[in-house]
Amino acid sequence: MNIADVLASCSFFSHVDDASRKRLARMAVHRDFKKGEVIFRDGEPAPGVFIVASGLVRVYKLAPTGKEHVLHLASPGMTFAEVAVLGDFPCPAFAEALEETACVLLPVKPFTKALREDHRLCLQILSGMAMWVKSLVSLLEGIVLRDALSRVAGYLLQAQADQGAVISLPGLKRHVASHLNLTSETLSRTLRQLREEGLISEGENGLVIKDVKGLERLSEGYYPRI
Helix, strand or coil: CCHHHHHHCCHHHCCCCHHHHHHHHHHCEEEEECCCCEEECCCCCCCEEEEEEECCEEEEEECCCCCEEEEEEECCCCEECHHHHHHCCCCCCEEEECCCEEEEEEEHHHHHHHHHHCHHHHHHHHHHHHHHHHHHHHHHHHHHHCCHHHHHHHHHHHHHHHHCCEECCCCCCHHHHHHCCCCHHHHHHHHHHHHHCCCEEECCCCEEECCHHHHHHHHCCCCCCC
8 A cells, every 4th residue: 555645545635735745644554454344433532534545434323223324435535533533522433344445544643733733734634624524515415305316326426436437336235325314225226217217337347327417417306207
């Protein structure tokens, strides 16, 4: 793993200049997690800011009833635990590796020390944080205001932006369904509808978007209902 390359590919740190990025690289450590391994638990001290280099991480909340809700599926180039570190509070959720996963960890003590000493770095990270909040608002908007087709279309478009032409869904699609506040049956039915309409297809290594504009219109609620 090239830590500098992982930092450069991370949108959360996309506004950080070269000098500050080098400082982050010097403090960074490599962490590997096995499939199914719990990275941290709700209420534990935040170890630092994680950046996914390869693999997939599920960040989720667990209700007293045992019901799970997936807050975030972190794929390569994405971060998690950044809010707890910046807010100086315990981890507000669980994090689990859904497959063999490699991460870059910016440990909490040197990272917060860098923020105290480098005001420019603080401002640059605020820009990345603003994009994170925008993404969260979009997710909440989708759950509250959009139907299943629009939510799935928006998720696939974002996955394409993160992963490239071929979209690899987690082995257990129920994690995606939970993230979108859908049942597994509704997600499967919606993906089938999108395939039948010719908007996506099943490739050898994952899903392929065939009609980007069609998915964009559907994600906005304008596409004719199937």
